Amino acid sequence: DQLQQEIVQQAKWSGTNCTDWSSDSNFTWSNQLLQISRDTFGIENFRQYQLEAMNVTLSEIDCILILPTGAGKSLCYQIPALLSQGFTLVISPLVSLMQDQIISLKLKGVEGVEMLSAETEPSHTKAVYQRMLSDNEGILKILFVTPEKIGKSKRFLSNLEKANNCNRLARIVVDEVHCTSQWGNDFRPDYKALGVLKRQFPSVPLLGLTATASEAITQDIKTILSLSTCCMIFRGSMTRVNLIYEVRQKPSSHTDTINDMVSLINDKFRNQSGIIYCCTRKESETVASDLVSKGIHAAFYHADMEMSERSSVHRHWIENKVNVIVGTIAFGMGIDKPDVRFVIHHTISKSIENYYQESGRAGRDGQLARCILYYRPLDAFKLSCMVFMEQTGQKNLYKMLQYCNNIKTCRRKLIADHFVDNIASCNCSICDTCSNSSNVISSDQNEICHFILRTIQQATDGDVNLTPLKIVKNIQKHFSNLDIFMIEKVIVTMTLRGLLKENLHFTPYSTICYLIAGMKASTSKQENFKFVVDTFENASMKRQAPKEIARSSSKKLKRQNAVVDDRDVVTID
Numbered sequence: 001d002q003l004q005q006e007i008v009q010q011a012k013w014s015g016t017n018c019t020d021w022s023s024d025s026n027f028t029w030s031n032q033l034l035q036i037s038r039d040t041f042g043i044e045n046f047r048q049y050q051l052e053a054m055n056v057t058l059s060e061i062d063c064i065l066i067l068p069t070g071a072g073k074s075l076c077y078q079i080p081a082l083l084s085q086g087f088t089l090v091i092s093p094l095v096s097l098m099q100d101q102i103i104s105l106k107l108k109g110v111e112g113v114e115m116l117s118a119e120t121e122p123s124h125t126k127a128v129y130q131r132m133l134s135d136n137e138g139i140l141k142i143l144f145v146t147p148e149k150i151g152k153s154k155r156f157l158s159n160l161e162k163a164n165n166c167n168r169l170a171r172i173v174v175d176e177v178h179c180t181s182q183w184g185n186d187f188r189p190d191y192k193a194l195g196v197l198k199r200q201f202p203s204v205p206l207l208g209l210t211a212t213a214s215e216a217i218t219q220d221i222k223t224i225l226s227l228s229t230c231c232m233i234f235r236g237s238m239t240r241v242n243l244i245y246e247v248r249q250k251p252s253s254h255t256d257t258i259n260d261m262v263s264l265i266n267d268k269f270r271n272q273s274g275i276i277y278c279c280t281r282k283e284s285e286t287v288a289s290d291l292v293s294k295g296i297h298a299a300f301y302h303a304d305m306e307m308s309e310r311s312s313v314h315r316h317w318i319e320n321k322v323n324v325i326v327g328t329i330a331f332g333m334g335i336d337k338p339d340v341r342f343v344i345h346h347t348i349s350k351s352i353e354n355y356y357q358e359s360g361r362a363g364r365d366g367q368l369a370r371c372i373l374y375y376r377p378l379d380a381f382k383l384s385c386m387v388f389m390e391q392t393g394q395k396n397l398y399k400m401l402q403y404c405n406n407i408k409t410c411r412r413k414l415i416a417d418h419f420v421d422n423i424a425s426c427n428c429s430i431c432d433t434c435s436n437s438s439n440v441i442s443s444d445q446n447e448i449c450h451f452i453l454r455t456i457q458q459a460t461d462g463d464v465n466l467t468p469l470k471i472v473k474n475i476q477k478h479f480s481n482l483d484i485f486m487i488e489k490v491i492v493t494m495t496l497r498g499l500l501k502e503n504l505h506f507t508p509y510s511t512i513c514y515l516i517a518g519m520k521a522s523t524s525k526q527e528n529f530k531f532v533v534d535t536f537e538n539a540s541m542k543r544q545a546p547k548e549i550a551r552s553s554s555k556k557l558k559r560q561n562a563v564v565d566d567r568d569v570v571t572i573d
C-alpha cells in the first residue's frame with residue numbers, strides 16, 4: 001500500500017516536473033484563485049513564493065515554505081483551503097495564534113473556520129467532529145488544532161481517518177514547522193508526534209510553514225515528518241524591508257540611557273506599541289519602573305512571573321492598555337501583535353539569530369517599524385558570562401559584536417550576509433550606517449592598544465586579575481581626553497581580534513570576566529601592525545538618526561521589494 005502511494009506520488013511529480021509554479025494561469029484553479037484572493041482577501045499582488053506554494057499544495061505535493069515573519073505565509077493555506085473539497089487541517093503551536101487567525105478570517109467573511117484545543121467544550125468538539133465527516137450540520141473549511149490533539153487524542157486521529165476515508169481531508173498545514181527539529185531553539189516535544197500524519201495519510205499533501213529553518217533543520221523536518229522525497233522547498237529572502245535598523249551608542253550611565261529612551265519614545269512612538277528587550281529579569285524590572293516613573297505606559301515581563309501575571313501583561317499590551325513591554329527573551333514565541341512599531345534592545349542580543357528574531361517582532365503588518373539597539377561595548381562581557389555554557393555561545397556573541405562595531409556596512413546587508421541570503425542585500429539607504437556613510441572616520445588607536453597590552457602584561461606578572469572595567473579606568477587615568485565609548489570599543493575590538501582573551505572565573509555567587517593576553521597578542525609587535533577603530537564623526541553630537549522616511553523613500557522601498565505595498569507605507573517619523 002505504501003509503495004502504491006509512492007508510485008502515485010512519483011507519477012504526480014513527473015507529470016509536473018517542469019511546471020512553472022509561479023504561473024497564475026496554467027492551473028485548473030488559477031482563475032478561481034485570483035478571484036478569491038481579490039474578492040475575499042483584497043490581495044492585488046502576490047508576494048515572494050506565495051503563488052508557488054499555493055500551486056504546489058493545490059497540486060497535492062508536499063511543501064516547506066520558509067519566509068520571514070510578516071511575509072504572508074498564512075495566505076498560502078487560507079486560499080487553497082477555500083479552493084479545495086473538504087477541509088484543511090492546520091496545526092499551530094499556540095491557542096492565541098489560532099484565535100488571531102480565526103478572528104481575522106471571520107472579519108473577511110470566511111465561513112467554516114473552527115478550532116479544537118484542550119479548552120474546547122465537549123459539546124462543541126462533538127459538533128466539529130460531525131462537520132469533519134459531512135457538511136450536513138454546517139460546513140468546515142479550516143480546522144485549527146494544537147499538536148497535542150494529534151499526539152494525545154486517539155479519538156481525534158480516528159475521526160481524521162474517517163474524514164480522510166470520505167475524501168474530506170484536503171491538506172495538512174503545520175505552522176511553525178521548525179518546532180519539529182531538536183536542533184532549533186524552539187523545539188516542542190509535541191511536534192515530534194506529527195510524523196504520524198504522513199504515515200497515516202500519505203496521499204494528503206502537507207504544507208510546512210516557518211520563518212526560520214537552516215538547511216540542516218529543513219532536512220531534519222523532512223525526515224521527522226516523513227515528507228515525500230519530491231517535497232518542494234521554497235526559501236525566501238530573510239530581509240525584512242519594512243524594518244529600519246539602528247545601533248545607538250548606549251550612554252555609560254543608566255539614567256542617561258533611560259532619558260534617551262524616554263525622549264525617543266515620546267518623540268517618535270507616542271502611544272504606539274513597542275518592546276524593549278533586556279538581558280536579565282532584574283534589568284527588565286528596573287527599566288520598566290524607570291520608564292513608568294517618566295510617564296511611559298510600560299510593564300515588565302519575564303520567566304519569573306506567575307503564568308497568570310504574564311498573560312495579563314500580554315493581554316493589556318495586545319489591547320493597547322500598555323504601550324511598552326520591557327521583557328527578557330521569555331517574551332518570545334506567539335507574540336503576534338501586528339502593529340509593533342519599535343523593538344528596542346537595552347542590551348545586545350546573544351547572537352545575530354536572536355537579534356533577528358527579537359527585532360523581527362516589529363512591523364508584522366508590513367508597515368515601517370524601527371529596531372534600535374543600544375550598544376555599550378562593555379556589555380559584551382556581561383553577556384559572555386551568560387552564554388559560556390552554550391557550545392557556540394562565544395562565537396555567536398562575537399558575531400553580534402562585529403555587527404555592532406561595524407558602522408561602514410548597511411545593517412540589512414550585514415544581517416542578510418550572516419544568513420547567507422543571496423537573494424537580497426543591497427544597501428537599504430535608511431539604516432543608521434547607510435544614513436551616516438559620509439560621517440565615518442577611521443582613527444589609529446595603536447597607542448591605547450599597546451598601553452592595554454602592557455597593562456595586562458604587568459598585571460599578569462604581578463599575579464593580579466583585571467576586569468574590563470578596571471582596564472577602562474586605567475586608560476581614563478592616562479588618556480584624559482578619550483571618549484569612554486572609544487575606549488570600550490577598543491577593548492572589545494581587541495578581544496574580537498584575539499589580542500585579548502576573556503578569562504572567566506566562577507564563584508559560588510557569580511561569574512567574573514577578566515581579560516588576559518590573547519593568542520594574537522604578539523602580532524602587535526610586528527612592524528606592519530595596524531589598529532584602527534571606526535567611529536562616527538562627532539559621535540556624541542552630530543550623528544544623524546536614520547533618515548526621515550518621506551514619501552520618496554517609501555516609493556524606493558516599494559521598488560526594492562514588493563513586500564511593502566503602497567497602502568502599508570506610513571510616515572512614522
Ligand code: ADP
Nearest residue numbers: 043045046047068069070071072073074075364
Ligand atoms: P507570516 O505568517 O508569514 O508571519 P501573515 O500570514 O500573518 O505572515 O501575514 C502578515 C500580513 O501580511 C497579514 O496582515 C496579511 O493579510 C498580509 N498579506 C499577506 N499576503 C499579502 C499580499 N500578497 N499583499 C498584501 N498583504 C498581504
Ligand code: MG
Nearest residue numbers: 070073074175
Ligand atoms: Mg504566521
Ligand code: ZN
Nearest residue numbers: 410428431434
Ligand atoms: Zn542600510
